[in-house]
Amino acid sequence: xxxxxxxxxxxxxxxxxxxxxxxxxxxxxxxxxxxxxxxxxxxxxxxxxxxxxxxxxxxxxxxxxxxxxxxxxxxxxxxxxxxxxxxxxxxxxxxxxxxxxxxxxxxxxxxxxxxxxxxxxxxxxxxxxxxxxxxxxxxxxxxxxxxxxxxxxxxxxxxxxxxxxxxxxxxxxxxxxxxxxxxxxxxxxxxxxxxxxxxxxxxxxxxxxxxxxxxxxxxxxxxxxxxxxxxxxxxxxxxxxxxxxxxxxxxxxxxxxxxxxxxxxxxxxxxxxxxxxxxxxxxxxxxxxxxxxxxxxxxxxxxxxxxxxxx
Amino acid sequence: xxxxxxxxxxxxxxxxxxxxxxxxxxxxxxxxxxxxxxxxxxxxxxxxxxxxxxxxxxxxxxxxxxxxxxxxxxxxxxxxxxxxxxxxxxxxxxxxxxxxxxxxxxxxxxxxxxxxxxxxxxxxxxxxxxxxxxxxxxxxxxxxxxxxxxxxxxxxxxxxxxxxxxxxxxxxxxxxxxxxxxxxxxxxxxxxxxxxxxxxxxxxxxxxxxxxxxxxxxxxxxxxxxxxxxxxxxxxxxxxxxxxxxxxxxxxxxxxxxxxxxxxxxxxxxxxxxxxxxxxxxxxxxxxxxxxxxxxxxxxxxxx
Numbered sequence: 001x002x003x004x005x006x007x008x009x010x011x012x013x014x015x016x017x018x019x020x021x022x023x024x025x026x027x028x029x030x031x032x033x034x035x036x037x038x039x040x041x042x043x044x045x046x047x048x049x050x051x052x053x054x055x056x057x058x059x060x061x062x063x064x065x066x067x068x069x070x071x072x073x074x075x076x077x078x079x080x081x082x083x084x085x086x087x088x089x090x091x092x093x094x095x096x097x098x099x100x101x102x103x104x105x106x107x108x109x110x111x112x113x114x115x116x117x118x119x120x121x122x123x124x125x126x127x128x129x130x131x132x133x134x135x136x137x138x139x140x141x142x143x144x145x146x147x148x149x150x151x152x153x154x155x156x157x158x159x160x161x162x163x164x165x166x167x168x169x170x171x172x173x174x175x176x177x178x179x180x181x182x183x184x185x186x187x188x189x190x191x192x193x194x195x196x197x198x199x200x201x202x203x204x205x206x207x208x209x210x211x212x213x214x215x216x217x218x219x220x221x222x223x224x225x226x227x228x229x230x231x232x233x234x235x236x237x238x239x240x241x242x243x244x245x246x247x248x249x250x251x252x253x254x255x256x257x258x259x260x261x262x263x264x265x266x267x268x269x270x271x272x273x274x275x276x277x278x279x280x281x282x283x284x285x286x287x288x289x290x291x292x293x294x295x296x297x298x299x300x301x302x303x304x305x306x307x308x309x310x311x
Numbered sequence: 312x313x314x315x316x317x318x319x320x321x322x323x324x325x326x327x328x329x330x331x332x333x334x335x336x337x338x339x340x341x342x343x344x345x346x347x348x349x350x351x352x353x354x355x356x357x358x359x360x361x362x363x364x365x366x367x368x369x370x371x372x373x374x375x376x377x378x379x380x381x382x383x384x385x386x387x388x389x390x391x392x393x394x395x396x397x398x399x400x401x402x403x404x405x406x407x408x409x410x411x412x413x414x415x416x417x418x419x420x421x422x423x424x425x426x427x428x429x430x431x432x433x434x435x436x437x438x439x440x441x442x443x444x445x446x447x448x449x450x451x452x453x454x455x456x457x458x459x460x461x462x463x464x465x466x467x468x469x470x471x472x473x474x475x476x477x478x479x480x481x482x483x484x485x486x487x488x489x490x491x492x493x494x495x496x497x498x499x500x501x502x503x504x505x506x507x508x509x510x511x512x513x514x515x516x517x518x519x520x521x522x523x524x525x526x527x528x529x530x531x532x533x534x535x536x537x538x539x540x541x542x543x544x545x546x547x548x549x550x551x552x553x554x555x556x557x558x559x560x561x562x563x564x565x566x567x568x569x570x571x572x573x574x575x576x577x578x579x580x581x582x583x584x585x586x587x588x589x590x591x592x593x594x595x596x597x598x599x600x601x602x603x604x605x606x607x608x609x610x611x612x613x614x615x
Contacts, residue, residue, distance in 0.1 A: 055417045057366065057424065106594050113415075120364045120420050121545065121593045128542050129586035136579060243538060247428045250421045285436035288429045295425055299410040299418060 026159055027276040033162070035272020036169035037230055039265035041245055042252035043176055044223030050258045051196040051216035054107050054119035058126035059224050060246030065130065066092050066225025067237035068138060074145045081145045081233045082171065088229050089222045096221025099126075100214050108213055127242060134239035144236035168230040175226055176261050179219070183261075192216050251291045255298055257305020267306065314557055315473070321560075322466050329455055338458045342526055344567045345461035346519055350540065351547035351559035352468040353515035358545065359554035360476060361508040362488030363412075367423030368544045370430050371400040371513040373536035375520025377434065380442055380532070383525060393521040400517025401510050408509045412502045415491070431536035443529035457526040464522050468515050473556045475511065484508050539582075546589045552601025561600050 045059045056062075066088050073084040103126070107118045152163040183189035194202040195212045203209045231237055231245070248271065256267030271291060278290040298305065328341060354368050375396035382392035407422040444452075475481045483504040486494040491501045520535060543566070551562025566585070573581045592599060 055420070057420075103590065103594070116417050117362075117364055118593060120366060120417065121549070122590050124366055124542065124545065125586045125590040125593070127538070129583050129590075132580075132582035132586065136583075243428055244432070247425055251425065254418070254421060285433060288432045292425050292429045295422065296406070296410055299414065299422070303414050303418070 024280050027280050031272040031276025033165040033169050035269035036172045038248045038252050038271050039268025040172040040227040041249040042268055043261050043264040044220040045249040046253045046258055046264050048217050048220035051192055052108055052213050053112055053115050057123035057246055059249055061127050061130035061242035062221050062224035063228035063245045064242045066228030067232035070229035071143050071145055071232045085226050085229045089226050092225025093218045093222040096218035100217040131239055142236050142238040145233050165234040168234045176265055180261050251295050254295055257307050260307050263307030325462055335454050338454045341458050342461045345465035347563035347567050348465040348560055349468045349519040350544040351563045352472055353512045354544035355548045355559045356472050356512040357508050361484050361505050364420045365423045366420045367427030369536050369540035370427035371516035372520040372540050374400045375517030376524040376535040379521035380524035396521035397514040397517040400513045404509050404513030408506050412505045435533035438532040441529055442532050461522050549592050550599050552599035555601050558599055558601045
C-alpha cells in the first residue's frame with residue numbers, strides 16, 4: 001500500500017509542471033555533456049571517411065583502447081587522466097599508422113565502391129578481434145578512472161553539473177579547435193583537405209596521397225583514443241563499449257554530414273540532447289531507439305546530412 | 312548440375328545420420344551446422360549476390376528468435392510462430408532497406424548495424440531475464456525433431472537461393488550488383504531488386520532465429536542479437552566463397568567443425584583466430600575456398 005502510494009505520488013510529482021521541467025532541464029544538461037564526446041568520436045570517423053573514403057567500423061574499439069590507456073596510466077602510475085591524454089593521443093596515432101600500413105593501405109588501392117565495402121568488412125573483423133583481445137587482456141569488468149576530484153559538482157541554481165563531464169566537453173572542443181587550425185593553416189592540413197576534395201587532382205599537384213592517407217588515418221585514430229580517454233574519465237569503459245560508440249559516431253556522421261569538424265560536434269550534441277529527451281518522454285530502456293529514428297529521418301529527408309553540402 | 316547432385320547427396324547423407332546413431336552430441340553438432348548454413352546462405356543472398364554489405368544480420372536472426380520464443384512458449388503452434396518470425400524480420404528489413412537502398416554508399420551497412428545494436432541494447436533493457444522453455448516442453452524435449460527442423464531449414468535456404476539466382480529476378484539482382492546505372496538503363500529497377508533480395512534474406516534469417524528459439528533450452532533474449540551472429544554469417548560466406556551457392560555451405564561446414572576442434576584447446580582465442588583469418592581472406596583471397604580450389608585446379612592442369 002505504501003509502495004503504491006509512493007509510485008502514484010512519484011508520477012503526480014513527475015507531471016506537476018514545475019518538477020517536470022526541472023527533470024527535463026537536468027537531463028538536457030547531461031545530454032549536452034555526453035553529446036560533446038559523441039561529437040569528438042564522430043569527428044575522427046568523419047575525418048578518415050572524408051579523406052580516405054573508407055568507413056572504419058572498428059572506430060569504437062579504437063576509442064575503447066584509448067580509454068584503457070588512460071585507465072592504466074592512472075591505475076599504475078597515478079598519472080592525472082587529463083595529462084595522460086598527452087601520451088595516449090600520440091600512442092594511438094602510432095597505432096593508427098600501424099593499422100593503416102598493415103590493413104587499410106590495401107583497401108585504398110581499390111575504386112570507391114570496393115573501398116567502402118572492403119573497409120566495412122575489415123573494420124568489422126577488426127571489431128571482433130580487438131573486443132576479444134581486450135577481454136583476454138583486461139577481463140570484461142567495467143572500469144573508470146576515479147580521481148580525488150571525480151565527484152565534484154557545480155551547482156547552478158537547482159541544477160547539478162558534474163565538473164569532470166564539463167571539463168571533458170571543453171577538452172573535446174579544444175581538441176577540435178586545434179585540429180581545425182591544423183587543417184586550415186598548415187601545409188599538411190591543406191594536403192589532407194585537397195585529398196579529401198579530389199585525390200586524383202591532389203596527386204597531379206604533387207601531393208603525396210599515400211602519406212596524406214596515412215596521416216589522416218593516424219589522426220582519426222588519435223581522436224578516437226582521446227575520446228576514449230575522456231570516456232574513461234567521465235563515464236566508464238569495458239571491452240564491449242566499442243560497438244555502442246561506433247554506432248553513436250556513425251549516427252552523428254550521417255546526421256551532420258561530412259566536411260565540417262564543428263558540424264560533427266554540433267551533431268553530437270544534437271544526438272545527446274535527443275537521447276536525453278527520449279529518456280524523459282519514453283523512459284530509460286528506449287534511450288537508444290531515438291538514434292535509429294534520427295538516422296532514418298535524415299536518410300529520407302536530407303541524406304547529405306544537416307550541415308553537409310549537396311553532392 | 313554436378314554441384315546440385317553433390318548437394319542432394321549431402322542432404323540425403325545428413326538425413327540418414329539419425330538412422331545410424333542416437334548420440335545427442337552428434338545430432339547437436341548437426342543442428343549447429345544446419346543453423347550455420349541457413350545464416351550464411353541468407354547473408355550471401357544480399358551480401359554476395361546483391362552486393363550490399365549487411366552488418367546487422369543478427370537483428371533479423373534475433374527478431375526471429377524473439378517472436379517464435381514468445382509465441383511458441385505462449386502456446387501458439389510452432390509453424391505459425393515461425394511464419395510470424397519470418398514476417399517480422401522482413402518488416403524490419405524493409406524498414407532499413409526502403410530508405411537506404413535509394414542511396415549508394417554505406418547507408419545500408421550503417422542502418423543494419425544500427426538496427427542490430429539498438430535492438431540488442433533495447434531488448435537487454437526490457438527483457439533482462441533468462442528465457443527458458445516451459446517445464447512440460449522440457450520433459451518431452453526431443454533432439455531428433457530439432458535436427459530435422461534445422462536440416463529442413465538449411466535445405467530450404469540453399470534451395471531458395473539456388474532457384475532464385477538463375478531466374479530472371481536473380482539475373483536482375485546480379486546486374487544491379489555489377490553496375491547499378493547500367494542495370495537501371497536497361498529497365499532493371501535497382502531499388503526493387505535489392506529490396507527483393509533483402510526481403511527473402513531476412514525472412515530466411517528470421518526462420519533461422521525461430522528454429523534457434525525452438526532448439527535452445529535457455530538463453531538471454533539479448534544473446535540472439537549479438538554481433539557475433541552477424542560475424543559468423545559474414546565469415547562463413549567469405550571463407551567458403553561469397554556469391555556462390557556452394558561457398559557458404561562449405562564455409563559453414565569448415566567453420567563449425569574447426570570451431571569444435573579449436574574449442575577443445577583455445578576456446579578463448581577462437582574469435583581472435585577467426586577474426587584474423589577473416590581479414591586475411593577479405594584482403595588476399597576474396598573468393599574464399601571456392602576460388603582457392605579453382606586456382607589449384609588450374610595450376611595443376613597447366614603443369615600436366
